[in-house]
Amino acid sequence: MSKYFRQQIGQLVMLGFPASSISDDLRLVAKEYELGGIILFGRNIEEPEQVAELAHDAQTLSREIPLWVSVDQEGGTVARFREPFTSWPPMRCLGDSGDLELAKRFGRAVARELLAVGVTLNYAPVLDVHTNADNPVIGERAFSEKPEEVGRFGAAVIEAIQGEGVAACGKHFPGHGDTDVDSHYKLPVVDQSTERLRQVELLPFHAAVSADVAMIMTAHVLYPAFDEERPATISKNIVTEILRQELDFKGVVATDDLTMKGIASEWSVEDAGVESIAAGCDLLLLCEPDVEQQVRTIEALIHAVEQEVIPVSRIEDALRRTNLVKAKFLVDAKRWNPLPSAELRAILGCGEHLEVSHELWRRS
Numbered sequence: 001m002s003k004y005f006r007q008q009i010g011q012l013v014m015l016g017f018p019a020s021s022i023s024d025d026l027r028l029v030a031k032e033y034e035l036g037g038i039i040l041f042g043r044n045i046e047e048p049e050q051v052a053e054l055a056h057d058a059q060t061l062s063r064e065i066p067l068w069v070s071v072d073q074e075g076g077t078v079a080r081f082r083e084p085f086t087s088w089p090p091m092r093c094l095g096d097s098g099d100l101e102l103a104k105r106f107g108r109a110v111a112r113e114l115l116a117v118g119v120t121l122n123y124a125p126v127l128d129v130h131t132n133a134d135n136p137v138i139g140e141r142a143f144s145e146k147p148e149e150v151g152r153f154g155a156a157v158i159e160a161i162q163g164e165g166v167a168a169c170g171k172h173f174p175g176h177g178d179t180d181v182d183s184h185y186k187l188p189v190v191d192q193s194t195e196r197l198r199q200v201e202l203l204p205f206h207a208a209v210s211a212d213v214a215m216i217m218t219a220h221v222l223y224p225a226f227d228e229e230r231p232a233t234i235s236k237n238i239v240t241e242i243l244r245q246e247l248d249f250k251g252v253v254a255t256d257d258l259t260m261k262g263i264a265s266e267w268s269v270e271d272a273g274v275e276s277i278a279a280g281c282d283l284l285l286l287c288e289p290d291v292e293q294q295v296r297t298i299e300a301l302i303h304a305v306e307q308e309v310i311p312v313s314r315i316e317d318a319l320r321r322t323n324l325v326k327a328k329f330l331v332d333a334k335r336w337n338p339l340p341s342a343e344l345r346a347i348l349g350c351g352e353h354l355e356v357s358h359e360l361w362r363r364s
Contacts, residue, residue, distance in 0.1 A: 001306055005315075007063075009301050011036045012277065012318055014070060014254070018289035020046045022057050025291040030061035033298055036283055036322065037068025037121070040080055043289075048084065048117050048348055052338035055118025059334050065326060066333035068167075070121035073110060076140055084345060085113050086353040091126060091153075093364035095143030100156045102359060107160025109353040114166050116347040118336060120329055123217060125157045127170045127204040128177035137182040145177075147200045151207030158211045167329045170208040172219035172256060173243060174232055175201030183220040183262030187231060194225040206247060214325050215252045216243065218281060220262035230279075233263060234272060239280035252325050254283040258297070259290075269293055270300035277301060278310050282318035 010033025017026045017038065029035065038058050045051055055069045071080045076090025086109060094103055114122055129150050130142035143153040154170060161168040174197060179188035190201070205216065218233040226242065227235040233255045243249050258264065258272045267275065270293075273284050286294050304310040338344070 001302065006302055007032070007034045008319055009305070009315060010034045010298055011065065011322055012282065012301065012315070013273075013284045013286055013294065013298055014039050014068060015294055016041060016287040016289050018043060020044055020050055021054055022061065023289075023291075027061065029291060029295060029298075032295075034063055034065060035061060035067055037070055039285065039287055040069070040071045040119070041287070042080060045080060048344055049338070049341050051081075051117040051119075052344065056336065056338055058118075059336070062334075065323060066330040068121045068326070068330070069119050070123065071114070071119050072123045073114060073119075074124040074126060074141060075106075075110075078141060081113070081117075084348045086110075086349045086357050088357055089360050089364065090140035091143050092130075092140040093360045094157075095149055095153050097360060097363040099363065100152065102356065102363070103153050103156040104160040105356045106360065107157040108164050109356050111161045111164035111166040113348050113353065115164065116339060116344055118338065119166070120333060121167045121169065121215070122161060123169045123171060124161070125154050125168065125170060126172075127151075127154045127208055128172060128175050129200055129204065130177045131200065132178045132180055134180040135177060136180070137184065138177050138179070142177055147203040151204040154204050155207045155211035158208055158213045162212070162214060162329075165329060167214035167325065169215035169217050169254060170205060170213050171217035172221070173205055173216050173253075174219065174223060174226070174238060175205075176219045176221055177201070179221060183256070183260055185261045187220060187222055187262045187266060189222045189224065191224055197223065197225055202242075202247070205243075205249075209247050209249045213251060214329065215254050215283075216249060217254045217256055217285075218276075220256050220260055230275075231263060233258075233281065234267070234275035234279050236279040244280055250321070252283055252321050253281045255281050255285055257285045257287040259286065259288040259293075270297050273297040274300050274304045274309065277314060277318065278304070280314075282321050
């Protein structure tokens, strides 16, 4: 394997890190591999100006291809950015409003605030259908308990976010709404028929694909009707045959965090990474700031290619998809500079965005 190809495999990972600036460990990893990007959590966030500087600094880690600077900014309880960013209600409020134009206004506002601090990828919207009242992890994060409504509102938010230049990521394929276990802690099972899964769980993802969503995230959930042994993230039947071939999705397939117990309790992070890429995923989320584990996972991918466990063509396909999506959304990322503080603060929580938030609360 050439040194160049070895470096490029690093593009298939999205890394978490421990601090409010680019860590020395992350810089060392980036010297060895061309990384896909970084993901931000509360531990990385102090104030808007600091986030913007961090995002700018992140682009210095890449040799050729810009990095994703990514975050979970759904609204409600899953929102990494808090005041002075606009505070958004949970997406159930948006679904309850019945107003697609309001959904578009919401999506545009979220994207503008993310772009203001250099964030280029948002892990939203949630496309799960909330059909299980005992679900401990989705709940009000879902637009509705009706698949058609989830599809309509999901597509509207995707088009609005991406229309402003931020990549959207629909999640969690093929659907986390009917679980009664949180995949952060244990592997859930959705024991529904193939017919039911296609009529309910898959419907919003069809709508997202039609809306040209940039990325779709897999669920660490077992669906026996589709695959009796493997959760979606490492199931070739689910990722390649259903998402790629049946739904004709041409964008990037990302895993949910491979350090979550839903998958890490039964597969090592390294093995799950190899199995995910082999199944058809293009991007591995490694959110825990464990640099040794991150490097082991990248090296496991390299070793799997060298041992022909993963065909070279599968890596090339993943890199091609990643680069095509990045070419659409990151064309100016290497030239982006943080705004002056006054201009930045004028965007975050501005009157227009607060009006959208207040209207969401009023109409829910």
